[in-house]
Amino acid sequence: MDRQSETAQILLAVHNGEAYLREQLDSILAQTDGNWRLTASDDGSTDGSAAILDEYAARFPDKIARHIPERRFGNARDHFFHLMARCDADLVLFCDQDDAWYPDKLARTRAAMQEAEDRYGIDTPILVFSDQVPTDENLRPLAPSLMRYQGQFFERFDYRAILMQNVVTGGAMAVNRALARLGGRGAGDGRVIMHDWWLAAAAARFGQIAYIDEPLGVYRQHGGNAVGAKDVNSLGYAADRIGKLRQVRASILRKKAQAGAFQERYRDRLNADDAAFLEAFARPRSGLRFFLRYRGLIHGKQRRVGMFFLN
Secondary structure (H helix, E strand, O other), X not given: OOOOOOOEEEEEEEOOOHHHHHHHHHHHHOOOOOOEEEEEEEOOOOOOHHHHHHHHHHHOOOOEEEEOOOOOOOOHHHHHHHHHHOOOOOEEEEEOOOOEEOOOHHHHHHHHHHHHHHHHOOOOOEEEEEEEEEEOOOOOEXXXXXXXXXXXXXXXXXXXXXXXXXXXXXXXXXXXXXXXXXXXXXXXXOOOOOHHHHHHHHHHHHOEEEEEEEEEEEEXXXXXXXXXXXXXXXXXHHHHHHHOHHHHHHHHHXXXXXXXXXXXXXXXXXXXXXXXXXXXXXXXXXXHHHHHHHHHXXXXXXXXXXXXXXO
């Protein structure tokens, strides 16, 4: 089935993004695949973000629609879940305010989604994501690959591995209608760490993830990043983790809480093996037996931290 004629929906959640917002919007307008609509929403910015969105919506009314939410979100997770719930497109892309897309990003993403849906069916929840180029605030590359920069690797996408360590960056991903419906179960649950993390775990367990092993955009690093890229091979990263063991422990506890939420929200779709893993992972201390059984799912150097805190 040829779905090239279907309009892709791009979701842009903004908060105080004035510094880089125009560059991102211009990169979307420059897409070689012009069959898209952008929904732009601002979460109470105190800079000029809302005015920029209004300006672009007025200049390009056939491409950009302004959404005015009736509430404040306070975080990207809830903002994006809200926008996804309002969207009925068959192809949904998520857009970060401070990145920039390469001109063929939509075309390549659409092609990968169509290939996956042709193979697995449109009723299968599917997530597509690509690599990115991490850059400084002036778009000078820090490395050729975000995935390799962060030491993220995989032979296959296992939802258990994703719950332990996410490898999907929201601004690089797209979901189909089936995953948008299923992933929406995470909306409103404060235990969900990020929308991209949750959607990736749902796709890996109940559907498919397709990865494009090429950068289709840049991942800009600056002082205001909500998450940010990390060079896991650097001495500075290792020293930072050792010096912040309390924060590391808190991060693992958030992952455990998210695993508990995953079990609750998808209890009707999980089997006994899933329940055994999720119940053990969600405990405050999972135990040495748990670590030894599942340590192969933890990426690289994170295994040492996992051993310290999970047993």
